[in-house]
Amino acid sequence: MKLKWTSYPYIVWMAIFIIIPLLLILFFSITSGDVFRLGEFQFTLDNFKRFMNPIYLKVLGRSITLALQSTAICFLLGYPMAMIISKAELKKRNAMILLFVVPMWMNFLLRTYAWLTLLGRNGLINYIIKSLGFEPLSLIYNNKAILLGMVYNFLPFMVLPIYSVLIKIDNSLIEAAEDLGASKLEVFTRIILPLSIPGIVSGFTMVFMPAVSTFVISSLLGGGKYMLIGNLVEQQFLWSGDWNFGSAISIVMMIFILISMAIMAKFDEDEKGGGLW
Amino acid sequence: MTRLGKLVLVLCLIMIINFIFTGCDRKEDVLNIYNWGDYIDPTVIKDFEDEYNIKVNYSTFATNEDMYVKLKSGAGNYDVAFPSDYMIERMIKEDMLYKLDKNNIPNLKNIDEKFINLSFDPENQYSVPYFWGTVGILYNRKVVKEKVDSWDILWDEKYKNEIVMLDSQRDSIGVALKKLGYSMNSRDINELRKAKEILIKQKPLVYTYVIDEVKDLMIAGEANLGVVWSGDATAAIRENENLEYVIPKEGSNIWFDNMVIPKSSKNKKKAELFIDFMCRPDIAARNTDYVGYSTPNNEAIEKLPEDIKNSKVAYPNEEDLERCEIFKDPSDFITKYDIIWTEIKAEY
Amino acid sequence: MEKNIVIDLKNVYKKYDDVEVLKNINFYIRKNEFLTLLGPSGCGKTTILRIIGGFEQPTSGEIIFEGKNIINMPPYERPINTVFQKYALFPHMNVFDNIAFGLKIKKLPKKSIEEKVKNILKMVNLSGFENRSIESLSGGQQQRIAIARALVNEPKVLLLDEPLGALDLKLRKEMQMELKNMQKSLGITFIYVTHDQEEALTMSDTIVVMDSGEIQQIGTPVDIYNEPKNAFVAKFIGESNIIEGIIHEDFVVEFENIIFDCVDSGFEKKEEIDIVIRPEDLIIESFEGAKLKGKVISVTFKGVHYEMLIESDNFLWKVHSTTMAPVNSLVGLSVLPENIHVMKKVI
The missing domain is CATH 3.40.50.300 (P-loop containing nucleotide triphosphate hydrolases)
Incomplete structure (x- = not known):
């Protein structure tokens, strides 16, 4: 691979901020002992063995399940949304896309906090419900709130790839299908849906990956009652001070995500996805 | 030059530039202070800087463990740090702290005797008390009309979804241990298991587990019973007079944040100067007033406003304090804590 | 129907x-x-x-x-x-x-x-x-x-x-x-x-x-x-030379100030009309005695025929012929009456 001198800054950047940290995490995961001052330490797989404890595997399983649920909801909500936007005329289309993208300009954490003020016992929604004379609802610090937070935060990542694939579908294909006798439903199931699969795969990947590794949403909106794999890693680094175990969990997560990416890639062999990864 | 050669050159340049700039810190008149967030009056720092012509680089950490790792790895040459009791115990064991030259800290005499010579730092060879406090129950007396004097109330079905617990391993497990009559520092796996069980039983009643937001939730009336640190209780009561704080009869945790000088410091004398400065009565009083936690400095207490001086929240009775334990360093036992806490949090 | x-x-x-x-x-x-x-x-x-x-x-x-x-x-x-x-x-x-x-x-x-x-x-x-x-x-x-x-x-x-x-x-x-x-x-x-x-x-x-x-x-x-109906069709279909002229009476038309016989009728006397002549219908003759005279401006070999642009007094004629007249030569042009197409002017 011939390298122009202009690419050196990027290589250095990658080396410092991506490759070296990865190697460090790998190093931590396979060692134990006084690693910081390179004192007494030994190479070991104990950290990984420790992860095989049923309680930790349960946390991993729960995280995957929750991530799959939120991905599914994002898909069921996102596909129709993408279709609606793609069918609108150009001016309206851009305005609608903007509606999706502008919240993303705001800090992720702030947006999640905002839900606290909406969903809280004395929050806006319950305020309206109470003033209408009903009993306040328990909307926060439960499983549903976490799902809501995940869907809210990750929905644009499902909508945008699907939308970008849908608008690339040549209108003449739809006309040809109608010309050959296909009703609107048949056009959708036989032409539009199959052609939008690369976008769907992209959307799935872009939602599933952050969903499975999130810890902020489960912490803030779940009231700390639902420990996910992200929380477990955070716990090791911030509270237990066990960087070795935390790194081992991170490596397991990374392997897992790489496997799911490989599976997804099989569906999108031509890389028509339009996603970020 | 070969391609590889160019790459190495660029990497070297970056490293050199990095060293130059870190080297810039090594001036004579700079102190690096490492403290909890929101734990000092900024004007106090300014006064110190002005009086001694020493620049203060002030940075903060979120947890003891976080601070420990930073100091252990040698990143940053901190001159004064503010760890908690059990962490000081560990750091002394691992020889990470300088012994203090008490001659340079004359204001140490202002510290109340009962806070000197505690278990984690016998004879205070390494640390000087800064702030202290307790852990207790904060409740809204308009909603909780009965007498509150036991941890049991947090397990009462009546208050389902009104209860807030601390999202902190040791504090919550400690509360459960105390409720069962065991020591907060128990290393008995059976006692811990029992604590785990009752915490799991309690979970459906808990509104949320948080750390800093307890006082906000209770002020806003989102929850009516919570486990808090005494400093947060003081602040909360100030905002909502329906709130009351009590140390349960089974006992609780008493904690200390002390000032230490890590061995990475290059300015031991100036660090001791800073510690002495913070023990001055007027400085300590001003600082206490701003931060809101309890000061161990008797002379400072005299200067506090009446309502705070007499507050049972900030300055409880002797008998209440006797029921409280200080946390010990769990050392390798931390993995058991981790598993137990995970089992509690993952149970849903 | x-x-x-x-x-x-x-x-x-x-x-x-x-x-x-x-x-x-x-x-x-x-x-x-x-x-x-x-x-x-x-x-x-x-x-x-x-x-x-x-x-x-x-x-x-x-x-x-x-x-x-x-x-x-x-x-x-x-x-x-x-x-x-x-x-x-x-x-x-x-x-x-x-x-x-x-x-x-x-x-x-x-x-x-x-x-x-x-x-x-x-x-x-x-x-x-x-x-x-x-x-x-x-x-x-x-x-x-x-x-x-x-x-x-x-x-x-x-x-x-x-x-x-x-x-x-x-x-x-x-x-x-x-x-x-x-x-x-x-x-x-x-x-x-x-x-x-x-x-x-x-x-x-x-x-x-x-x-x-x-x-x-x-x-x-x-x-x-x-029989293109108007100038547009004539221009669009096949190649054509379209020139303005006057039809004096049935079968008699004038363009380039020359009177020609033609085969079209049904127009007003002295009506202004468009005339279409296909390039392949123009015949190259000797300069002497020809009704329509012109100078060859360009010659292009098209395989099937030569395409020549011939400039007369008022018009640039496009001619397709297997006979080649070199550039700058003076030639005469003639056309059979049935190949002169008269069209109503498009308003």
Whole structure:
């Protein structure tokens, strides 16, 4: 691979901020002992063995399940949304896309906090419900709130790839299908849906990956009652001070995500996805 | 030059530039202070800087463990740090702290005797008390009309979804241990298991587990019973007079944040100067007033406003304090804590 | 009214925003006819095709298909199929599935579908291509698959929207013959859209010449070529020399200040008219004694003939001849009366 001198800054950047940290995490995961001052330490797989404890595997399983649920909801909500936007005329289309993208300009954490003020016992929604004379609802610090937070935060990542694939579908294909006798439903199931699969795969990947590794949403909106794999890693680094175990969990997560990416890639062999990864 | 050669050159340049700039810190008149967030009056720092012509680089950490790792790895040459009791115990064991030259800290005499010579730092060879406090129950007396004097109330079905617990391993497990009559520092796996069980039983009643937001939730009336640190209780009561704080009869945790000088410091004398400065009565009083936690400095207490001086929240009775334990360093036992806490949090 | 009319367009008018895209469209298409809509880009020919196919709606007017007005019928209900300009083959299906698409929609039995696909592939000379992917096909092959996909449904009418535009010249000429033969053997009505007048002349039974949303002339290729109704048609079809003149009386016309005999009548005395003379109808003679004289400005060898531009007093004549007159030589031009076409002026 011939390298122009202009690419050196990027290589250095990658080396410092991506490759070296990865190697460090790998190093931590396979060692134990006084690693910081390179004192007494030994190479070991104990950290990984420790992860095989049923309680930790349960946390991993729960995280995957929750991530799959939120991905599914994002898909069921996102596909129709993408279709609606793609069918609108150009001016309206851009305005609608903007509606999706502008919240993303705001800090992720702030947006999640905002839900606290909406969903809280004395929050806006319950305020309206109470003033209408009903009993306040328990909307926060439960499983549903976490799902809501995940869907809210990750929905644009499902909508945008699907939308970008849908608008690339040549209108003449739809006309040809109608010309050959296909009703609107048949056009959708036989032409539009199959052609939008690369976008769907992209959307799935872009939602599933952050969903499975999130810890902020489960912490803030779940009231700390639902420990996910992200929380477990955070716990090791911030509270237990066990960087070795935390790194081992991170490596397991990374392997897992790489496997799911490989599976997804099989569906999108031509890389028509339009996603970020 | 070969391609590889160019790459190495660029990497070297970056490293050199990095060293130059870190080297810039090594001036004579700079102190690096490492403290909890929101734990000092900024004007106090300014006064110190002005009086001694020493620049203060002030940075903060979120947890003891976080601070420990930073100091252990040698990143940053901190001159004064503010760890908690059990962490000081560990750091002394691992020889990470300088012994203090008490001659340079004359204001140490202002510290109340009962806070000197505690278990984690016998004879205070390494640390000087800064702030202290307790852990207790904060409740809204308009909603909780009965007498509150036991941890049991947090397990009462009546208050389902009104209860807030601390999202902190040791504090919550400690509360459960105390409720069962065991020591907060128990290393008995059976006692811990029992604590785990009752915490799991309690979970459906808990509104949320948080750390800093307890006082906000209770002020806003989102929850009516919570486990808090005494400093947060003081602040909360100030905002909502329906709130009351009590140390349960089974006992609780008493904690200390002390000032230490890590061995990475290059300015031991100036660090001791800073510690002495913070023990001055007027400085300590001003600082206490701003931060809101309890000061161990008797002379400072005299200067506090009446309502705070007499507050049972900030300055409880002797008998209440006797029921409280200080946390010990769990050392390798931390993995058991981790598993137990995970089992509690993952149970849903 | 002729019995074998399959489609009749009545007063079709289309306005898009504030632009009148189609005005006054009235014509009919007969059964088994090869009818071509011919005109420059933007003349509205594709719009008419799309209206017949059901992909666009006219602002007003009727489309009568076998006696019924199908204006409001959606495309999937019309017994009409289309070959699209860019083929519109489904990229995610192979050749077989593309062709079988319409048949599967109709829920025909599997065996029947297989047989029909096999036969149509044979007809377009692509037997054995069933499992090929669309992207592996050449332009010409894709084009034939597109035609096969439409024809396999045995439509009453086939619409073709400039289907040969993307092919190279030789392939285009081959396909023209193949399409014509297909149409004859299948007995299907073809409605063809093109801007290539040679293509139209080659393949069509009837040509509808259009410009700016209006029909200029309808007729057989011979009629349109020999008797263009106005200057536009004359310019568009074949090459022509169009010059202004005056018709003195029947059979006598004047242009270039010279009187010529002609074969046209029915005009006003001394009416100002346009005259069309095809380049191949101009005969090169010797300069001496010729009625029309000029100087050769350029000579281009075109294989079949020489194309010469000859400048007379008032006009630059384009002449196609197998006789070559060199540049700068002085020549005379003559033309037979039957090759002088008089047209009404377009206002």
